Amino acid sequence: MKHEYELLSEQYHFPLTMMPWWLESVSKADGKGWDAVVVKSSDGIVLGAMGFHWMRKYGVYMVLMPPMMPSVGVWFNHAHSDNVYTRRNRELRVLESLAQFFVSSRYSYVNAVFDKYLNNLLPLYWYGFQLRTRYTFVIPDISQPQIIEADYYHMKRRLIRKAYSSYRCDIDTLTPEVYYDMYDEILRSRGSNGVLFTKDYFCGIAHAAIERRQGAILVISDQEGTVASALFCVWDSRTAYALSYWTKPSMLNSGSSSMMFHEAVKMLSCRVLEFDFEGSMDRGISASYSMFATKQCPMVEVVYSRGFRGWIMKKLIFLKRHLNIV
Numbered sequence: 001m002k003h004e005y006e007l008l009s010e011q012y013h014f015p016l017t018m019m020p021w022w023l024e025s026v027s028k029a030d031g032k033g034w035d036a037v038v039v040k041s042s043d044g045i046v047l048g049a050m051g052f053h054w055m056r057k058y059g060v061y062m063v064l065m066p067p068m069m070p071s072v073g074v075w076f077n078h079a080h081s082d083n084v085y086t087r088r089n090r091e092l093r094v095l096e097s098l099a100q101f102f103v104s105s106r107y108s109y110v111n112a113v114f115d116k117y118l119n120n121l122l123p124l125y126w127y128g129f130q131l132r133t134r135y136t137f138v139i140p141d142i143s144q145p146q147i148i149e150a151d152y153y154h155m156k157r158r159l160i161r162k163a164y165s166s167y168r169c170d171i172d173t174l175t176p177e178v179y180y181d182m183y184d185e186i187l188r189s190r191g192s193n194g195v196l197f198t199k200d201y202f203c204g205i206a207h208a209a210i211e212r213r214q215g216a217i218l219v220i221s222d223q224e225g226t227v228a229s230a231l232f233c234v235w236d237s238r239t240a241y242a243l244s245y246w247t248k249p250s251m252l253n254s255g256s257s258s259m260m261f262h263e264a265v266k267m268l269s270c271r272v273l274e275f276d277f278e279g280s281m282d283r284g285i286s287a288s289y290s291m292f293a294t295k296q297c298p299m300v301e302v303v304y305s306r307g308f309r310g311w312i313m314k315k316l317i318f319l320k321r322h323l324n325i326v
Helices: 002-011 020-025 084-104 122-126 145-151 154-164 176-189 199-211 256-268 283-290 307-322
Strands: 032-040 046-057 060-063 074-076 107-113 130-139 167-171 215-222 227-235 239-247 274-276 295-305
Touching: 002 020, 002 032, 002 046, 020 032, 020 046, 020 199, 032 084, 046 084, 060 307, 074 084, 084 122, 107 307, 130 283, 145 256, 154 256, 167 256, 176 199, 176 227, 176 239, 199 215, 215 256, 227 256, 239 256, 256 274, 295 307
Parallel strands: 060 107, 239 274
Antiparallel strands: 032 046, 046 060, 046 074, 107 295, 130 274, 130 295, 167 215, 215 227, 227 239
């Protein structure tokens, strides 16, 4: 159904994470790919569609969230004249069809986080999917950055003012390759194994987004040009996502990180409506995001496993995530 899905993406407004070029970018690796489901009525009318990332490991086909993927989206073919009941019924039909597809497909394990605006996932629950709540943090309206800044927590405002006295912001002065190398070096200096995804993977996504003018790397540096913080963000016509960022350990208390996010909001205020910090369940990170006058938005993570292979993959992924031994 990929070809039909690609045609739909050209005719209708799809969000960033549903665009074929984005799905292609996050799926360029051996044993990985993307596919799509287009749901139609009995008389052939398109009701909705979903694109998703898949991978094959240990001979098992799985639907997973690739690195730097904010969420999975589902598009519904709503009309402006539809009332609330028509829209709800269409959504239920589409989601039930998607559930039926995955239950009967080659995919033995499914783990996906759905977009924050998709909150009625009952049909997946009816078909045996587990539903869990995650959170992201969003500034709902960034059209007036000065007003938003006044709503920041006073500690954030103080840090931002402090940073502006010593730092400046530039855009795309770091290539994706240099950004990745600096990020990897910072993580290794802290004793980790470096960035969890490969350089080719990150650079493929970053170059694709930047070339389409849907992505940028913001750089915060001092007067001598020494980089303190950097952020890679992407956007569509509605939402900007902070996909990746880092700050040098020696500059964690400089305010450069807070200044970086504020500069991103300013830059994107004339392009998108909202800024998504790409939520975290970590206590410290979520507390920091909340100080930017954000709204905490629930997102639903769905998990489904079928058969012995699906059960094994579920256990292996749990071990990898929580015990870091796989």
